[in-house]
Amino acid sequence: MTAIPPAVLQALAAMSGYEQMLEADRIASQYGVSSEWIKQQLAPPQQAASEPAPFTPGSKEAPALPSSADLLDKQNFRFSYDPSAQAAERRKSVEQAILCPSCGVALGIPAVRPIKVTCPQCLQETIFQA
Numbered sequence: 001m002t003a004i005p006p007a008v009l010q011a012l013a014a015m016s017g018y019e020q021m022l023e024a025d026r027i028a029s030q031y032g033v034s035s036e037w038i039k040q041q042l043a044p045p046q047q048a049a050s051e052p053a054p055f056t057p058g059s060k061e062a063p064a065l066p067s068s069a070d071l072l073d074k075q076n077f078r079f080s081y082d083p084s085a086q087a088a089e090r091r092k093s094v095e096q097a098i099l100c101p102s103c104g105v106a107l108g109i110p111a112v113r114p115i116k117v118t119c120p121q122c123l124q125e126t127i128f129q130a
Contacts, residue, residue, distance in 0.1 A: 004031050004038070013042050071096055101126055 012023055028035040094108035102124035109117055116127045
C-alpha cells in the first residue's frame with residue numbers, strides 16, 4: 001500500500017457527487033487502498049465529546065411564551081368594531097384586557113381561568129392559567 005499524496009486527496013475533495021465516486025475508485029485501485037478508506041480520509045475530523053454541538057439554523061425551536069397575561073385597563077381600548085348582536089353579547093362578558101404575548105395586540109377576555117385564547121391578529125393560541 002502506497003501513501004496517497006495530499007495533492008491528490010485535495011483534488012478529490014474538490015470534486016462532488018458521481019465524479020468524486022469515480023475518481024475515488026480509480027485512486028483506490030491505483031494506490032491499492034479501499035474506497036472506504038479514501039472517504040474516511042476526506043471526511044472532516046469528528047468533534048470531541050466535550051465540545052457542544054454547533055447551532056444549526058435549520059432546527060425549529062419554539063420560543064418560550066409567558067403563561068401569565070399582562071393585565072391592562074380595558075377602558076383604554078375600544079372593542080366595539082363588530083356591530084352585530086352576538087358581538088354585543090360577547091363584549092358584555094369582557095372583564096379583562098390583555099396583550100397577546102406573541103404580537104402585542106390588545107385582547108378583551110373574560111376572567112375565567114384557565115382560558116385558551118386565539119389571537120385574531122397573529123392566530124397564536126395561548127392558554128392562560130392564572
